[in-house]
Amino acid sequence: MRAVRRPRLWGAYAQRAGVVVAVGAMLAVTACSAQPSDSKSADGNGDNKSSGTNSDAPVRKIAFAVNNQSAGQFVELAERFVEYGEKAGITVDIYNNDSNGSTAISNAQLMVQAKPDVIVEFPPVADATGRLTSIFKASGIPCIAVNIPVEGCAFFNQSQETFAKLQAENFAKLMKDRGWDGTNTTVVIEQGSKLGPTVNIAVTKFYEEIAKLVPGMTQVKAEDITPQTTVISPTGLQIDTGVSASVSYTAFSQALQTIPKDRNVVVYAISDDDIIGTDRALVQAGRQDKAMMAGFGCDANAVKGLRDNPAWVGDSCGFFTYWGEFLVAMSVAVKNGAQTPPTTFSPMVVLTKDNVDDYFAPGTTVPKGMPPLPDESKYLGDTGILQKFGNVEGLS
Amino acid sequence: MGTGPATGPGRGLSVVSRALRGRSAVTSGVLVFYVVLSTFFWLQVPGFGSYNNAVNIISTASVVMVVSLGQALAIISGGFDLSVGGVVPLGAVVFAQLTNGGMSIPMSLVLVLLVGTAVGGINALLIGPFGINPLIATLGTLSITGGIAFTVANGVTLQLRPEAGILGDPTVAQLPYFAFLVVGLGVFVHLLLRYTVLGRRIYTVGGNSEAARLAGIRVGLVLFGVYGLSGALASLAGVVAASQVLAATGDIGATTTLVSVAAVVLGGAALTGGTGGVPGTVLGVLLLATVANGMNIMRVPAFYQQIVTGAVLLFAVGFGRLQETFRDRR
Numbered sequence: 001m002r003a004v005r006r007p008r009l010w011g012a013y014a015q016r017a018g019v020v021v022a023v024g025a026m027l028a029v030t031a032c033s034a035q036p037s038d039s040k041s042a043d044g045n046g047d048n049k050s051s052g053t054n055s056d057a058p059v060r061k062i063a064f065a066v067n068n069q070s071a072g073q074f075v076e077l078a079e080r081f082v083e084y085g086e087k088a089g090i091t092v093d094i095y096n097n098d099s100n101g102s103t104a105i106s107n108a109q110l111m112v113q114a115k116p117d118v119i120v121e122f123p124p125v126a127d128a129t130g131r132l133t134s135i136f137k138a139s140g141i142p143c144i145a146v147n148i149p150v151e152g153c154a155f156f157n158q159s160q161e162t163f164a165k166l167q168a169e170n171f172a173k174l175m176k177d178r179g180w181d182g183t184n185t186t187v188v189i190e191q192g193s194k195l196g197p198t199v200n201i202a203v204t205k206f207y208e209e210i211a212k213l214v215p216g217m218t219q220v221k222a223e224d225i226t227p228q229t230t231v232i233s234p235t236g237l238q239i240d241t242g243v244s245a246s247v248s249y250t251a252f253s254q255a256l257q258t259i260p261k262d263r264n265v266v267v268y269a270i271s272d273d274d275i276i277g278t279d280r281a282l283v284q285a286g287r288q289d290k291a292m293m294a295g296f297g298c299d300a301n302a303v304k305g306l307r308d309n310p311a312w313v314g315d316s317c318g319f320f321t322y323w324g325e326f327l328v329a330m331s332v333a334v335k336n337g338a339q340t341p342p343t344t345f346s347p348m349v350v351l352t353k354d355n356v357d358d359y360f361a362p363g364t365t366v367p368k369g370m371p372p373l374p375d376e377s378k379y380l381g382d383t384g385i386l387q388k389f390g391n392v393e394g395l396s
Numbered sequence: 397m398g399t400g401p402a403t404g405p406g407r408g409l410s411v412v413s414r415a416l417r418g419r420s421a422v423t424s425g426v427l428v429f430y431v432v433l434s435t436f437f438w439l440q441v442p443g444f445g446s447y448n449n450a451v452n453i454i455s456t457a458s459v460v461m462v463v464s465l466g467q468a469l470a471i472i473s474g475g476f477d478l479s480v481g482g483v484v485p486l487g488a489v490v491f492a493q494l495t496n497g498g499m500s501i502p503m504s505l506v507l508v509l510l511v512g513t514a515v516g517g518i519n520a521l522l523i524g525p526f527g528i529n530p531l532i533a534t535l536g537t538l539s540i541t542g543g544i545a546f547t548v549a550n551g552v553t554l555q556l557r558p559e560a561g562i563l564g565d566p567t568v569a570q571l572p573y574f575a576f577l578v579v580g581l582g583v584f585v586h587l588l589l590r591y592t593v594l595g596r597r598i599y600t601v602g603g604n605s606e607a608a609r610l611a612g613i614r615v616g617l618v619l620f621g622v623y624g625l626s627g628a629l630a631s632l633a634g635v636v637a638a639s640q641v642l643a644a645t646g647d648i649g650a651t652t653t654l655v656s657v658a659a660v661v662l663g664g665a666a667l668t669g670g671t672g673g674v675p676g677t678v679l680g681v682l683l684l685a686t687v688a689n690g691m692n693i694m695r696v697p698a699f700y701q702q703i704v705t706g707a708v709l710l711f712a713v714g715f716g717r718l719q720e721t722f723r724d725r726r
Contacts, residue, residue: 075551244648276555
């Protein structure tokens with residue numbers, strides 16, 4: 001019997017010890033996570049007047065709930081936001097929404113309790129922001145929503161429609177140069193069906209715009225292309241690539257089976273990762289020379305792709321990871337009662353093989369400057385914050 | 397204690413033989429279903445029956461196939477390996493970082509396999525000596541390895557040097573190298589299960605681990621073999637995934653956990669352990685990949701694909717079990 005019991009007793013002790021260790025670890029983690037995940041300030045008093053901004057009401061502290069901290073672009077966005085705040089003498093506290101609606105609600109309450117001067121919210125879930133509105137409204141703290149609107153908050157984003165139009169013009173010109181049109185080309189748009197229309201309008205609007213510009217293409221309105229649409233028209237397909245290189249590789253490899261080999265292929269995706277998978281599928285199918293593609297996000301892979309990959313001909317660039325500097329400026333403006341437009345836009349440009357080195361230092365993937373602010377966002381320049389960083393054309 | 401038929405070596409052998417009989421009944425049911433489904437796609441979907449599309453199905457099924465071979469071992473042994481959803485991306489990003497850092501491909505591959513085996517070893521330790529339920533233990537390591545994968549990649553997409561993606565390059569008859577690797581691994585795991593002492597002990601432990609222990613089988617050692625192999629295979633699947641797309645991310649292949657469990661169960665394994673095998677698992681993976689491929693070519697929207705995949709899973713397993721029931725009655 002002893003031989004049977006000994007391991008059980010040992011196992012029981014081990015389990016108890018494990019429970020004690022786990023509870024201890026949980027308490028430690030809980031204690032840490034009750035604090036914002038990042039918090040830095042350049043000077044002790046954090047008075048932005050002393051740092052030379054043009055604002056009247058001081059902004060000492062901004063609370064920023066970022067969509068998640070598991071994807072590189074969001075990590076960079078948050079880190080740079082903290083850095084820009086530091087340079088402006090403002091503390092930026094980061095909260096991680098973890099791509100989860102209920103975490104966002106909990107963070108909203110934590111942010112309100114921390115009594116910042118401005119709350120900046122990057123909601124993780126589209127069309128489910130009602131609870132955030134009520135929390136922020138009750139607190140009386142001015143708020144800014146990023147990427148997904150929150151009622152009652154000023155809104156900062158890039159314009160998917162503007163990109164769609166610019167990208168369609170880019171492709172239309174290249175297609176004309178190569179003699180491609182609706183008779184010999186299939187346009188494939190790559191969506192993330194679960195991300196909602198706020199994101200997917202980028203590609204559905206693109207199809208609408210390019211169909212207007214390229215002869216022989218069947219015209220379809222963006223609102224008629226739903227997440228369930230797979231065949232847009234005889235000249236257009238939509239596939240679900242889920243913002244993932246591997247999903248895109250699989251979905252595009254299979255879509256290629258249905259596109260005759262003599263047809264050219266034009267691809268526009270909602271992310272650069274999708275284009276990486278698509279490119280691999282094209283190369284393996286031996287069809288890269290009859291393809292042109294563009295992604296969204298201007299990450300390092302896109303900049304390299306534009307320089308080295310003949311098929312990568314464009315990338316929609318809203319300088320996402322640099323939004324922190326605009327959000328610092330917008331926070332100061334909002335705190336001082338500035339009248340904000342329905343959407344404050346970031347600087348936007350469609351990167352091409354010809355202009356990539358104008359915005360990214362040659363041979364590197366480091367941005368060296370951004371195009372001027374769109375008209376509705378010019379008020380950000382009045383805060384004097386953007387001039388401190390000297391990154392935006394016309395505001396150095 | 398301990399000398400009746402329930403605990404002796406004879407009990408272990410009968411578990412194995414029953415496992416093999418039951419498994420083939422369910423597998424043949426799923427095989428019939430697979431043939432019917434493929435015929436339907438063949439007749440209804442232009443291009444489905446082309447050679448290129450066959451290569452396509454094999455290529456896209458490869459990552460899940462490698463993971464499922466390991467998952468089959470875990471399920472047959474009476475456990476689960478949920479950690480594969482973290483080990484696949486971990487293997488992919490470690491391979492990308494090592495090869496991008498200038499390390500040779502074979503050396504990088506060895507290190508990736510060691511990482512996977514180490515995770516498997518930790519799983520075995522948690523499940524064996526510590527007595528933690530496999531579901532909970534591997535759920536914990538899933539979270540840890542997934543987090544480490546994101547940390548190693550720093551959240552960004554790591555592109556591979558073209559030469560590091562050699563496994564994904566087309567070779568004989570347009571099949572990528574990894575397709576041959578997958579076949580080799582399938583044969584290896586099949587032979588291991590059918591013709592080695594370890595294989596028979598895996599079935600015995602899965603059938604009744606207490607009986608196996610009392611019969612003198614070192615259960616902890618068997619579990620180490622099972623989870624170590626499962627971890628190694630999952631990390632190798634990460635390399636295959638990275639080679640396919642020439643890139644690695646912190647979430648590449650993260651969905652393989654449930655798909656691999658589904659494939660193994662489709663192939664005739666019971667979640668209670670003691671039954672299952674490689675032919676059924678291969679069939680399960682191919683069935684899921686073929687359904688996805690056929691629906692993509694038919695241009696079925698993604699939301700409906702999800703519904704159909706679930707229905708096919710239930711129908712195929714139900715069909716197999718029904719066939720098994722009728723056979724038992726006779």
